[in-house]
Amino acid sequence: MLHTINKSPFSSDSFETAVRFIQPGDPVLFIENGVYAVEEGNRFAEQLAGVIMNNPVYALQPDLDARGISSVAEGVAKVDYDGFVDLVAEHQVNSWL
Amino acid sequence: MLHTINKSPFSSDSFETAVRFIQPGDPVLFIENGVYAVEEGNRFAEQLAGVIMNNPVYALQPDLDARGISSVAEGVAKVDYDGFVDLVAEHQVNSWL
Amino acid sequence: MGNEHVKKIMHVMRHAPHGTIYTYEGLEMILIMAAYEQDLSVVFIGDGIYALRKNQDTAGIGIKGFAKTFMALDGYDVEKLFVDRVSLEERGLSEEDLVVDVEVLDSAEIGALMNQQDVVIHH
Amino acid sequence: MGNEHVKKIMHVMRHAPHGTIYTYEGLEMILIMAAYEQDLSVVFIGDGIYALRKNQDTAGIGIKGFAKTFMALDGYDVEKLFVDRVSLEERGLSEEDLVVDVEVLDSAEIGALMNQQDVVIHH
C-alpha cells in the first residue's frame, strides 16, 4: 500500500502519526507541504532515516522545487506527477491528510 | 495582552509554539479544539502546569462542554462568551491560529 | 459474481469534533455507504478519538452534536470500530469514556488491517 | 493629532507557502496596509519562515510564486522583518537561505515586541 503524506512535520502530527502505522516495505510518497520532512538536516532527519531504512521513500519533485528544497536526505527518490501515477498503478493508496 | 489558542495540542504545533512567546503574567484563553490542552491527565499536563505557574489561564466553558471535558487542570478558570468579552475589554488580543 | 464485488473500505477518523466538520461529514458518508453492503470499518486515530467521548453537550456552541450517531452504526451493520491504543492513552482516556463499544488495537494491528483494504478514506 | 492615530500592527506568518494560501493572502494584506502609514511589522514563526526561502520555483505545481514579493516590502516602508531563531534552527536553515534581510530574534524578544502591539494578525 502506497502512503502519501502532505503536511509539514513541524506544524501537524500527520507524519509522526502515519509512521506508526506504515508497514515495513510499503512505499511512502511525500507531497505538498509534506516534502519538508525529507529535507536534509532538519529536526526530523533521524525519524526520517528510520523510515528510509524500512521503506522505499519518494518525494514529489515539483513540490520540492516549489519550496526551494535542493538537498534531500540520502535514499529519497524524486518523482514527478507521472511517477506518482505509476506508484498508484502499482499499489492501493492511503492518503494521510 | 490576551492570547487565545484554538487548536488541539496533539494535532497542531500552535500550543507549543505560542507558549514560547507568551510573556509571564499575560492571560491565556483556550477556545474551540484548543480546550483539549487543559484537560486533566493528558500528555500535555506538565507543559500546561508550566503555563499555569506564570500566567492566568482560562478555558471557554461552552467549548469544554461540547467536547465532554469535565476535569480540567487545577488553576484553569472557566469563562463563558461574556467572560471572553470581558477579557478582550481588558487586554489587546493575540489570536494564535 | 457476489463477493468479488464487495470492497473493503476503511474510514479513518483523525479530527476532533466541532472544531472542524471533517468527522461529522465523515460519519454522514459512512451512513450512506453502509447501505451498499460493502465491507466497512471505521478507525479512530489521534484526535479522532475525541469524537467518541461521552457527555458532549454542544448546546452552548450552537452546533449539532453527533456522538450518539456513532451508536447507530451498529444498526447499519457497521460493527468494526477500532481505536488506536496510543492515541487513547496519551489523551488520558479509556474505553469507559467512549459512547460505543470499540476494539482497542495496537498500531501494528491497525497498520496490518489498513493493508488489507481496497479503499482507505481519511476524514 | 498625528502620531496618536498611528497604530502598531504586527503580521505573524505561520504557514508554509503553497500548501495553503494563508501566507500569500497575508502578504497581499500587508501590501495594502503599507499604504496607510501605520507602524507595521512582520514576524516569521514556525513554517512561516519557509515562505522566505530562496530558489522557490513553482512552475511545476502551477501556482504563482511570491517569495520575491517580500523583497518589495522594503519599498513600501515595511522594514521590520523579524525571524524566530528557534524556528530557523530546527529547520536547518540560516539567514543566507532567505530572500530578504531579516532580523533574527529570540522568542523572548519577539514576545516582548508582540506585547507592544495594538493589533496582531496571524496568517
Place this chain on the structure above:
Amino acid sequence: MKIGILLKEGPYNHQAADTAYKFAEAAIRKGHTVDAVFLYNDGVTNVTKMMDPPQDDRNIAARWDQLHKEHGVEILACIAASKRRGICDEVLIEGGEITGLGTLTDIAIRNDRLLTFGD
C-alpha cells in the same frame, strides 16, 4: 469598547464562524459596539445567500445578515479573496458588502480591538 472582527474560515467546515458570531452576540449584549466583521481567505464564503443547510441546523449566512440588520454590524468580504472563491454580488446576502483590504485597515485603525477568528 469598539470591536472589529476578522474571520478567516468558511462556514460549517470550521468552528471559527460560530465562535466569532457567539463572541459578537455577547459583546453586543454587554453594551459594546461590534463595528464590522471582515471576511478574508475562505471566510468570504460566509456570505452566500445560496447556503441552504438542514432545517434543524443554523443558517450561518442568514445569521450574519441578521446581525447587520439588527445591530448595524458591517459584514464585509474582501474583494480579491471573494473573486478567487466565487463570491460576487449575485450570491451576496442583502446585508453583506464586497470591499477592499483598505477597509480592513480602516477597521483596524478606528476600533479599540481587532480580533481574529480562523483555524
Place this chain on the structure above:
Amino acid sequence: MKIGILLKEGPYNHQAADTAYKFAEAAIRKGHTVDAVFLYNDGVTNVTKMMDPPQDDRNIAARWDQLHKEHGVEILACIAASKRRGICDEVLIEGGEITGLGTLTDIAIRNDRLLTFGD
C-alpha cells in the same frame, strides 16, 4: 487503471485542488481512465462558475470544466456538503453535477483506485 478522485478542500486556499488536477492530467496522459472527481467538505466550492481569479492565475473551476469536456471526467459535488456552502445549480459550472454520497460509493466500487486529496 480506472481511477476515482475524492477532493476535500476548496480551490486556492489549499493545494489539494491543484495536486488532484495535476495527478488527473498525468494519469490521463499516461493512458489511464479518470472516472470521476467527487467533491466533499469544502471541496464542493471548486465548481462555482462565479470564480474570477486574477488574469495571470489559473481558473480552477474552468479547469475542472475543461477536464470534463475534453476527457469525460465526471465532476461531482456532494449535495449535502454543497447546500451547507451555497453551491447550487445557479452557480454550477456546465460540466459539473450535484449528486449524493451514493454516487461516491459507486465510484469507490467501480474503480481500481480511489485517491483522496485534502488537507
